Each structure stands twice: as C-alpha cells, then as structure tokens.
Amino acid sequence: MKKKATILACMLAALFIGCGSADNTKTISSIDDLEGSKIGVQLGTTGDIYASDYEGDEAGTTVERYNKITDAVQALKQGKIDCVIADEQPAIASVENEGSLVILDEPFALEEYAICIAKDNDELLEQVNGTIAELQEEGTLDEIISNYIGDDTKGKFPYESPEGVTYDNGTIVVATNATFKPYEYYENGEVVGIDMDIMHAIGDKLGMSIEIEDMEFDSIINAVSSHKADVGIAGMTMTEERAKSINFSTSYITSKQVMIVKDANAAADGQTFTEKLYANFVKDGRYQYLLTGLRNTLVIALCAVIIGVLIGFFVAIIRVSYDKTGAHVILNGICKVYLTIIRGTPMMVQLLIIYYVVFKSVNVSKVLVAIIAFAINSGAYVAEIMRGGIMSIDNGQMEAGRSLGLSHKQTMTAIILPQAIKNVLPALANEFIMLIKETSICGYIGLTDLTRGGDIIRSQTYEAFIPLVAVAFVYLIIVELLTVLVGKWEKSLRKTERKAD
Template sequence: MTFKNNKKFYSVWILLILVLAFLNGCGKKEKQTEHEIKSVKDLAGAVIGVQLGTTGDIYASDYEKEGAVIERFTKGADAAQALKQGKVDCIIIDQQPAKAITDKNSELSILDEEFKKEEYAICISKDKSKLKNQINEVIAQLKKDKTLNNIINNYIGDSTIGKFPYQSPKDVERNNGTLTIATNAAFEPYEYMEDGEIVGIDIDIAQAIADRLGMNLIVQNMEYDSIIGAVQSGKADVGVAGMSITEDRLRSIDFTEPYTTATQVIIVCKSGNLVETSILDSIKLNFLKDNRWKYLTDGLLMTLQISFFAVIIGIVLGFIIAVIRTACDMTGKGKILNFVCKTYLTIIRGTPAMVQLLIIYYVIFSSVDVNKLFTASIAFGLNSSAYIAEIVRSGIMSVDKGQFEAGRSIGFNYIQTMWNFILPQAFKNILPALGNEFIVLLKETAISGYIGIMDLTRGGDFIRSRTYDAFLPLIAVAIIYLIIVMFLTHIVSCIERRLRIDV
C-alpha cells in the first residue's frame, strides 16, 4: 500500500482535525459547576486541581479524608484548563501564579479568603553545606541593600512592575565556576518563558546570587516534580522554583533561609460566565503573539536530532545482538554472550522507556556532566535496540537454512555468509516492522521533557503554559507528528517497492 493510495485517507484526517479546531475555537462554552466553592469550608467533597509536587498538592491532600478528590497536573496551566472545562471544581495554587492565570482567563476568579501562608526558599543538597552558607550570606546582603525587594517589586505590584529590572554588574569576575539551578518555567511571575528566555523573580534572584559569588549561572528547565531529584543527584546545584519548606521535603533535601513569603489561594470559575473565542484570535494568541511558533520549530529540531542519533544506536546495537543470538541458536557457540544479550533484552523490554530515561540521566550519569541530547539519544537508542534485535533475529530465522548452507559450501565463513546472503534477504522481510519501530521511537521522544529537553511536545506545553489554551497547541503538535509519520511511511513504502523490483 503506497503513500499515493493513502493520500486521500490522510487528507481526510487532517481536514477533520482542522474542522474540530475551528469548531472548538468558534463555539461558546458555559461552565457548569458540580460543586460550588465559595470558601475553604466548601473544599470537603470537591474535586480539587493542584500542580503535582507543590505545597498546594500537599495541603489539598488533607481534604481527601473529607471526601475531596485531588486531580494532579504537571502545570498550573493544565489545571486552569481543566477548571474551565468543568473537570475540577477549583484550583489551589500560589497567589502570584493565580493572578497570572486569572488575568488571562476572565472566566476564572480568586476567592477573597486565603488558603495557606508559606515561605519560599532555595533547595540544596544536604552535602553542600558550604554552598548553602554562602547563599544564605548573599540572601542576607540582598535583603539588606534592598536588591531582593526591588527584584520582587519589578514583577509584583501595579505601580512597580518593570521599574526595577535587575542588571548584573559589568565588573564581576566569575572565577568560581558555575551555579546550576533547576527550575520549572511555568510559574509566572517567579519563572516563566518570555521571548524564548526563562525570566522571573527566581531567575533574577539566582543571577544576583551568582553575581555575588563570582559564578556563571546555568538554568535547567524541567518538570516541577523532577527538581528535587536533580538537586539530589548533582545534576543541579540548587532548585529555585517557588519552593516552600516542608517537613517531608526536609527529609531528603536541605533549604536556604527563606527569601520571600507567599500565599496559597483558591481559583474558581465564575458562575454562568460565557466565553467566546474566534479561531483566528486563538491562532494569533497561540502561535503569532511573541513568535510562540518558534517553540514548535525549535522543539521539532530537537525531536529529529534525538530520533536520528537514537535510530543509529538502535540499529547498530540491535543488529549486533541479533547476530550474536542467532549464531548461538545455529551453532551452539557463544552461550555466555547469548545469556548476556537475553538478560539485556529482558530488562530493556520489561521496563518503561521513561523509567530508563530517568535512570540513565539521574543515576548512571548522575556524577557526569553530559549533554542532555546525548543522554536522551543513548536512552532511546538502548530502548529501541532491544526491539530491533528481536525484529532482526526473527527476520534472520525466517530465511531458509539452505541459504546459509549454500554460502558455507562455496567457501564463505559464517560472518561472510551472514553479511552477503542472510542479512540482505532478512532485511526485505523485516523492513515493515523496522519502519514501524522507527515511528514508535519518534513518538516515544515526547517524554524527553522529563529531563528538561525542549522537544516538540514540550514546545507545545510551553505555549499552553502561556495561553492557557490546550486545544490548538496540542492539535498543532499532533499534526506535526502526523506529517512526519506520513513521510516516514512514504519512504518505507518506496524502499519496499524498490526491493520488490530488484527481486
């Protein structure tokens, strides 16, 4: 079945997706709440949305014994979208991010009653007491000379926003190495993306600390619930992400002195509020404003790079494993190598790709400063090699044994026979399965964001975190993946036709 024959089929699906996008953008929606929240007392029995791993998550969990259901999201923007769609009754989140959410979503509002007071601090590994003391000294200095106050006022306060931008001194000597911070750039105004850069209160504070310590600042963006793990494993020196000190966190991580106070608040949906958005306005907001389309193009480039290198690793290692296993089956030799290969296949095929990615990044390479592209390529390459190995082995075993015996009878050794006779025939048999494996690998890279890589899916997430619109960014990401898959399918079909002609 060729790409040409399937062109109409794919076109219909793309057209259907675009029609759904249009209907979603043009339709009116009315919020219908199941459990109306007017005060903290109404949380019992409600469906509460929180950001995973935050103090809002911790505090909201106390209401589970009172019948509340906690829905955990990786980003506050996702929780806001769920609230707008009626999937949750309210959101518990920090006050300033809550203001950012309600400013961009007129149908949402913050209850006047405060939920909980807290303090933000910088998390740091328990074995870095020297660095902790240095940072505490700098925080005290920043408070004393009002630099800290100015940084906060530059982002918070109607009369002060934009009036106190932090500027690094030009005469700073950065001879003391680097200060690597882990953050989650979806928490405006503390850390968020603007014009392709990570900005916010916490980022400016971290820069000020690096300036005072004579260090270069490196910012690693990742999921919120991965920050403490990154600090513990040494992938980051500190975690700066609007993080509160809790007893549970203190069991595994240390904190500096608090640098600001914050308040947890409750966001609800306004009763009977109607929302009307045109598809054109949605496109402008999601893709054209602030050149947000670049998140998708940059993410696509990273996805293709990871997929390319992972495919190379998977093919090379997969073919080697397949040949070793086949040689043992045919000749009975190399049983130890065969056992090692079988153990490897069992482990890789028996554990999720995401777990493997996290283990490689946070455990195996915990003490090594490696490029994230390299880490992801290794992880996905190893995962793919296990499946490619079994695909290739099944293809080799499908070739008639007489072909192998014929090659040996005319003077070829085992390797020569395998290379010149068996593998070319096996390749024709396994090509469809290999093509499918490459497609699966491409889509699996969507989990790269868990180690802070800006891939295609994460690019869509960044757009959603700024616009609070889930539909169009997700549809855009889906269409891009679909086009790539269609292209790969076309290439595989062309190769299949060529091989049939050559037979």
C-alpha cells in the first residue's frame, strides 16, 4: 500500500510540475548541420525515408522514430532530439501554438502526395484518377486546398456535396492517420481536412459514400493491400519502395519536407495548468475520446477474459487428463502447439495476423476482432494458471471422490476445480489486469481504445503530458477497483472455508 501511495504521489507531482530535462541539443540552422545530430521523424513517413540516408554516418547521426508527429515534437521540446523532419503543413500546425519551436525556411525536400490503392484494384485506380482530373479541371481541388491553406482563403471555400447526389454504388473505405493537420485531423469528433474533403468529393463523383478508418500511419498500406480498406490517404508521398507493394493515383498536391527546431530566443510557455486542462479535455468535447476509448477497452477486456477463461479451462483439463491418465493424446498435442505458438509470439503480432490475415476477406467489427485476438491470447495463459492450480490439489481428493462413486468428470467439476479456482484466483485477477493494459495496442488496427483516445487528444493539442497522465490515472483506477473486488471475493471464499470447518 505504501508503494502504491508513493507511485500516486509521484504521478501527481509530475502532473503539476512537469518533466524537466537537461537541454544538450545541437543547434540546427540548415541541412548542413544535420550530420552528427539526433533527428526525429514519424515512423514510415517520407521524412523517415529521407532521414535514413544520414543514419549511421561517420558523424554519428541518429534517427529517432515515433509513432506520431506529436511525439516527435514533444521530444524536441524536451531536448531529447535536435530537430524534427516532417511534412510542411502538419509541421506548421504543430508549431502554431508552440512559441519555443520554429520551422527553418530552407526546405528539406519536395514531394508529391497521392492516394494509394491495392495492386489488384485497377478499376478503382482508373476511377480515382479520372475523378481527380475532373476535380482539377473544375477548380474544386484548388478550392478544397485553399480552404485549409492560405491566410487569405482559409475557411472561405468549405466543400459541400452537390444537391441530388445519391450513393447507390457502394462505399469507399478510406484508411488514414488523423494526425496530419490540415490534411486529416479530428474536429468535433469527426475526421476532417484536405484529404477527407478530397475523398468526399471523389465519392460524390462516383456515387459512393465514404467510410473513414483512422489507424497508425504504418498500417495504412497493409490495410489497403489486404483489402481492409479500399484506399489510403494521409499526406502520403509516392516513393519507389512503396510502389512495389501498392499502386498510387495521380498526384493531387505538391508539398515539401521541412525541419522543425527549437527557438533559442523563445519565451517560456505561458499557458496555465487550468488552460491546459481546458484545451485537452473541455474544448470541443475532447473528453469524449477518452470515454469512447474506455468503453471499448472495458468491452474488449471483459468479453476476452470470459472467453479466455473458457478456453483456458478446456485446455487445462485436457492437459491434466493427459498428464494423469494418458488420455486425449491428439487433443493434448493440439493444445501444446496452441500454447507454444501463443506464448511464444507477441500479442501485437497476433492481433495484426488475425486482423490482416485471418479476417483478410471478412468484413467484421474491429471490436470483435480484438475480442477474439485477446481471448485466444489470454486462454493460453489461463490454461497454464489453471493447470498449475489443478496439479496443486492432492491426488487423494480425486481418489476420495472416486471412492464415493463419482465419475472422473464429476469429481473434477465438483471437488477439484472449485479448490483449484480458489488457489489461482490472484493469478487469474492478474491476468485480467494484464489484459486490460494490453488492449492499448488496438490502435494498430484503427480501433479507439483508452490509450488511442489520449493519442487523439495529443494529436490535436500537441500537449503530450496531460493526456498521458489522464490515461494512466484511468488505468490505475480500473486496476485498483478490480483488485478490491477480487480481494473481497477471496475473503468471502475464506469465510465459506471456515464455516465448512
């Protein structure tokens, strides 16, 4: 209890004080200064590709890869890296309210953005290319872009679907990463931006509705190539390496890579703690991302643990029966293979395989996919927990039950299992706790769990610390409530034991 109180006190202190760090960053004023520096990029982006050319040189240049541009910007603010290479418009958005950061005038590289489409979907590629050409000719494409970019035109040309448009030709599932403002970002709970308006305009032309799937950037091409999504659009640059596994439409905009660096003359952040709380949770109802994520986390964890316990019980009984009587040889072999594979591979890899491979051609709910993946994973660990609990029961218990005329099955269910469950209850509770926290990887298949809810807030506010601490507190509360409930259950079982005595 003292340890928990100490951890809680440290978290509270960190929340109000913040995380300080020694600033030993190298001053970057041009591309020539990049050698020997620490470069921050978003994993899988064009900036990552370009920065890789510097990695491992004689000057000792290193590249730090982050899942989101907001993470890289936060690391730059804290002095963990020397600069960030990113797309121009997302970079502008990231430093808009950050007085300590600036963008160098010198462009790092020029690039063309395009829509990615699966290699075997030539029909859709032709339709998208034809529609982009129409939008360019009509001037609609320029209006969409100018509505988000340009001091004189911003907000003056919002895209609206033409009257009388029908969507009788189906749905286009769009994979994106809503952290690239102004191309794609969250506003009032919806994904908006240049790319989203372009996709809505394409959908209107083709008579198809648009369904947006927000996921990690490095998952977009996999989602499209596996037909989990029809197209991918996220400020994505056409490169030779990407073109090997995916097709690209014609370009719809030219952009550039820029370098974000710290401004040595900048003043300290003037936002108060109350203002930060408002910006992260109250403004635009951003707390709802946490509520949605919490709901999905609890649903996935609860359903997965119930199914996992059933799987675990079945596997444990098969394994114990084989160990004690030599029965169920084939089933025991299958169970051993299952345990070896599940316990020997990472949970995230299992989730991605089930989503992108097992359910490649099946359109099922992502929540259901997550439940199945976590249940299969949890079942393996529950099986070994239960097997240990059953094996800990003295053999005399089984012999006593059989001598009373009970069958092996009756003895197992009426005498052995109740005692085994009581013995392994703390271990089962710990497995449930681990399962709740492991759901934080659901963002890799575009599902909003509690952790991803905090990530969405960070992508909007570029404030990493407060959303992360809020998410940590919610997880801590859930775990503490579960610990209390299991403790009460254990006490009630001990009371029953004393009454029986």
